[in-house]
Amino acid sequence: MVVLEDMGVxxxxxxxxxxxxxxxxxxxxxxAPPGADPQLWSWFSAVDTxxxxxxxxxxxxxxLINGDWTPFDLxxxxxxxxxxxxxxxxxxxxxxxxxxxxxxxxxQNVFRHxxxxxxxxxxxxxxxxxxxxxxxxxSPPLLDLVQKKYxxxxxxxxxxxxxxxxxxxxxxxxxxVVIKQLTDAFAKIDTDxxxxxxxxxxxxxxxxxxxx
Numbered sequence: 404m405v406v407l408e409d410m411g412v413x414x415x416x417x418x419x420x421x422x423x424x425x426x427x428x429x430x431x432x433x434x435a436p437p438g439a440d441p442q443l444w445s446w447f448s449a450v451d452t453x454x455x456x457x458x459x460x461x462x463x464x465x466x467l468i469n470g471d472w473t474p475f476d477l478x479x480x481x482x483x484x485x486x487x488x489x490x491x492x493x494x495x496x497x498x499x500x501x502x503x504x505x506x507x508x509x510x511q512n513v514f515r516h517x518x519x520x521x522x523x524x525x526x527x528x529x530x531x532x533x534x535x536x537x538x539x540x541x542s543p544p545l546l547d548l549v550q551k552k553y554x555x556x557x558x559x560x561x562x563x564x565x566x567x568x569x570x571x572x573x574x575x576x577x578x579x580v581v582i583k584q585l586t587d588a589f590a591k592i593d594t595d596x597x598x599x600x601x602x603x604x605x606x607x608x609x610x611x612x613x614x615x
Contacts, residue, residue, distance in 0.1 A: 424469035424514075424572035425507055426450065439497065447500045457494035460484050467507075467573070470523050475573040476555075482577055510576050524554075524569025530578075539582055553578040584614050 426446055435444035450458050450466040460480055467475035487495055487503045495503060517533040518525060525533065527550045534541055534549075541549065553574040570578060588610045592600045602610075 424467065424475070425511060426466050426468075426504075436497075440501075443501060443504060444497070446504065447497050450500070455494075457492070457496050458500060459494050463495070469571045469573055471571070473571065476571075476577065479573040479577040482580060486580075507576075511572070513579075514572050514575055522569060524571055525575050526550075526569045530570060530575075533575075533579070534582065537579065537583070539586060541582075549578055549582070581614075588614060 426449075435441045447458070448454075450462050452462055452465070453459075463484065464475060464477060464480045467480065469475065483503060483506075484495065487499045487506070489499055490496075513533070514525070517529045519529055520526075527546065530550055531541075531546050534546070550570070553570045554568060555571075555574070589600065590596075592602060592606070592610070
């Protein structure tokens with residue numbers, strides 16, 4: 404079993420993985436272009452399976468895995484594509500991939516920090532602590548709603564060998580990003596900062612539909 408210590412990612416085909424989630428293992432990358440980080444280029448080339456020089460959403464989805472070897476949630480993959488496809492080409496080039504790589508590494512550190520019980524998932528208490536430290540003090544009903552929305556295993560029957568209930572790495576990232584985007588969108592309209600807004604239907608729809 405080989406584990407990438409800096410990412411905490413298990414390499415496919417070698418045994419139980421590392422912590423949180425991230426990219427599956429690179430294999431047989433072409434030579435890196437001048438000035439490119441060789442390790443980062445090897446990962447980019449591994450994800451770019453059709454050798455087009457850019458990463459599509461299906462390629463990114465196949466490359467990303469959680470710490471329990473489950474694939475990344477498709478909605479999270481789409482969100483990452485939206486965040487890092489800066490030129491709106493529908494794909495991610497090498498420079499954009501560099502930002503995505505760092506983004507996922509940073510989120511792994513966040514996930515590791517708040518997963519206090521080292522279960523490999525984020526429970527309700529850990530989620531509340533994380534959001535509070537990010538500056539989002541959601542009410543208990545809202546926290547419960549977020550937990551239920553992003554914990555796909557919570558309603559499933561757990562087996563002795565199955566993953567524990569809680570929010571997986573990919574869904575934790577998506578939950579935090581969505582809450583930030585919704586909060587930022589609200590703040591733009593709440594010009595007097597009193598926590599209340601009055602908007603018409605068109606403004607509400609525009610606010611919601613412009614979010615990734």
